[in-house]
Amino acid sequence: GAVVSQHPSRVICKSGTSVKIECRSLDFQATTMFWYRQFPKQSLMLMATSNEGSKATYEQGVEKDKFLINHASLTLSTLTVTSAHPEDSSFYICSAPGGVGDTQYFGPGTRLTVL
């Protein structure tokens, strides 16, 4: 089946720094990718839809300037957490749809810890 990778799998950073997370579709093209955030013992919350060649679409309550999304190619989307704060610590997961009638494929997630 299709594979989605994320890098890094785990990152620890200091408060105030920026962190970039990459999401790649390894064996298929994805014009759309999704970024989720998962808090402990809670559901995945959709943060934004990443669109290749156009601006990302953010869900209500998600700060565009804080969570910068760039869909640079048909296989790569990046999420940059700018000026990270401890409350940004979470598990970030991306996904990409496999196509019409197919499911979405999820990356393994990135655990961000902000000190």
Added chain:
Amino acid sequence: AQSVSQHNHHVILSEAASLELGCNYSYGGTVNLFWYVQYPGQHLQLLLKYFSGDPLVKGIKGFEAEFIKSKFSFNLRKPSVQWSDTAEYFCALEGAGSYQLTFGKGTKLSVIP
């Protein structure tokens, strides 16, 4: 607004017991429904999906789910669980024609050997 609710936060079963995890949804249109599983330390994987047709869908590892439109439900079942089924299970919906998924809060399943 669309939503998914999973009634059980944590279910503990002995091996060989039968499993049913509840999932109800709210959506004003045609939906696609999914169950995903997240094993400890691993990423989300698709268990099964319903797009149309037979409302009883079979997935991997002996899981099945039944779509009951009148009840807005998509409950997950397995007749006999194994220790290896210990994981977190997420129900999700997708509006037909959209790739956006809305997830339930998840149900943690612990199977005791």
